[in-house]
Amino acid sequence: MATINEVAKLAGVSKATVSRVLNNRPVSSETYAKVMKAIRELKYQPNAQARSLSLRRAKVIGLIAPDLQGVFHGPIIMGVEQVLQNNDFNLIVSRVQSKEYRLAKMLKEKKVDGLIITTPRQIGEKAILALKRDNFPVVVIDGNVGKQVSSVEIDNYQGAFQATEHLIKLGHTRIAVISSPPSFRESQERLLGYQDALKQYNLPFDSTMVREGDYLLPSGEREMEKLLALPSPPTAVFAFSDLMAIGAIHCLFKKGFSVPKDMAVIGFDDSIVAQSFYPPLTTVRQPIMEMGVVAARKMLAILSGEEVEPTHVILQTSLVVRASCGADLHQ
Amino acid sequence: MATINEVAKLAGVSKATVSRVLNNRPVSSETYAKVMKAIRELKYQPNAQARSLSLRRAKVIGLIAPDLQGVFHGPIIMGVEQVLQNNDFNLIVSRVQSKEYRLAKMLKEKKVDGLIITTPRQIGEKAILALKRDNFPVVVIDGNVGKQVSSVEIDNYQGAFQATEHLIKLGHTRIAVISSPPSFRESQERLLGYQDALKQYNLPFDSTMVREGDYLLPSGEREMEKLLALPSPPTAVFAFSDLMAIGAIHCLFKKGFSVPKDMAVIGFDDSIVAQSFYPPLTTVRQPIMEMGVVAARKMLAILSGEEVEPTHVILQTSLVVRASCGADLHQ
DNA sequence: TATACAATTTAAACCGGTTTCATTACAATT
DNA sequence: AATTGTAATGAAACCGGTTTAAATTGTATA
Structure with a gap:
């Protein structure tokens, strides 16, 4: 690979001048032409490392x-x-x-x-x-x-609020949540959005309705099972990830339930699995x-x-x- | 940030010696100690750009x-x-x-x-x-x-052969393929694997059984529909991607068919969607x-x-x- | 004690750019 | 014609490392 020195020599100018041409600083038009010609002939490409060292970026x-x-x-x-x-x-x-x-x-x-x-x-x-x-x-x-x-x-709060509100408007009153670890900030924010939505529509908050998952599919399946075992199970589930929502549906399907007829399920993320699942998953899209x-x-x-x-x-x-x-x- | 010169000065040696210490070349143990001390004190970190320029890598x-x-x-x-x-x-x-x-x-x-x-x-x-x-x-x-x-x-050939053989061993004789564009090399290789598997088990190759998709879900759905419309439809489908396999299943579900009871479906890739789908998708895993x-x-x-x-x-x-x-x- | 030799160390050149500062060339002003 | 100002260019220093060649040190040998 050619260097700036070779370009300078071929063009018959100093390397400072070549540098000026490269950085669009004022040079006479004849100089410009000479340098560009040399650059083309040598297929010159400035060395990024040298430039970085000099420019400190x-x-x-x-x-x-x-x-x-x-x-x-x-x-x-x-x-x-x-x-x-x-x-x-x-x-x-x-x-x-x-x-x-x-x-x-x-x-x-x-x-x-x-x-x-x-x-x-x-x-x-x-x-x-x-x-x-x-x-x-x-x-x-x-x-x-x-x-x-x-x-x-x-906006985790907003996302959870939207999801919960959607379920409420569809007539659900017993809405479960499959959450993520409570120590995560987003878990808290989403839980708050969920609770505030309930409150706004005058629905009671029932702590047995909130279960803790880990974002992955098996935890959704596992927690859904627990929810179904409740004396009075939910009619809708809001999972904090698509994968957990799908896990919940796996559980339901295995027990012969139908979605959404027997249970409404909503996810979070809008990942590729949400759109490809059957039934396609309603979810909160994160940009x-x-x-x-x-x-x-x-x-x-x-x-x-x-x-x-x-x-x-x-x-x-x-x-x-x-x-x-x-x-x-x-x- | 400190430079090698500052380290050299503080340690009371030349920069060449500091460089040697950095690159584990022989130095006296006292020199080593002095240099390391200076490096620690200055929290010195060599500049990658300068090193790259010098080493040309x-x-x-x-x-x-x-x-x-x-x-x-x-x-x-x-x-x-x-x-x-x-x-x-x-x-x-x-x-x-x-x-x-x-x-x-x-x-x-x-x-x-x-x-x-x-x-x-x-x-x-x-x-x-x-x-x-x-x-x-x-x-x-x-x-x-x-x-x-x-x-x-x-090994695309091998993957397609395995998939086809699996379906044959399950008793299927009319096995359709949802392929990818024929101009792609892997399409040709997989198609060959499919055909050779049929041949090995003395099953006839029927060109109406091979449809062309584009790796994405909608094409799987679309081509499945065409396959179902055939005078004598397949009993099993091998799609060249998980997404197309799932698209095919979408089509089947919408028409009220059951998988695998009414139609066996196999995918390719073993992506996240394969394991999370319901029913979980049998597929050819690519490493x-x-x-x-x-x-x-x-x-x-x-x-x-x-x-x-x-x-x-x-x-x-x-x-x-x-x-x-x-x-x-x-x- | 002088000499040879190996082991360390240093000064300086180099990697390939950018930039400062001085110099040159040339046009404009008085 | 002498002076001033401006634009274009070049020489050299610099960025922060590595490496070569030369110098220094210390030790073993004669």
């Missing part, structure tokens, strides 16, 4: 996540990468394993200009705050680690990819100096009505 | 794919990243948009040391061969672009994540000079028997 940002695939992190990666690509940045993805260690490394090595961190719960909030203290550009997705770190979240888009834009804004104060954006959910609650039959 | 490899999420590319990313992380490499992921352009750029800029390219069909095989001609390290996943480029593939693992290992081998001649590994599929073919009832 890599034009790469890092994304740290507990997982790089799946219905949640996959779309986030897509969203982030799309924005970065359009702005001539690259994306390094890294699965967090050894806790905080690798986090800081990439930044301090200057391998990346900034870090987008998803579900910081799994990483350790202190580690993130430490980065922020060292003044590294950090954006957090789906988790608020305090006012000083920019974040992108979804997951958009979280990635917003986070990436925010990161670029921070790097360009546009965003100096941390900001926190909360994206809205939307209800996707399909067949698992019988809403289509109700008209 | 970035310790980053690029992954180019038409998609960065979903049931196929998600696991590949996981597999690749896992291997790279264990070898202290980073992974840049990039969705291919503007065809060949960006491909070469990252390599020529020296932003990455090598490129792993998935489903090269969408990228243009000539572009890949051009990279190889320029002697850039390239590994291709799920697509063979010729003997000169290392590749990792799965997708393993493809990423193997590709990454191969890339590292190329970069370290271990692998000089291109190699081609073909991973085996396996049949995952669940409920959609009724095999569990047959015992």
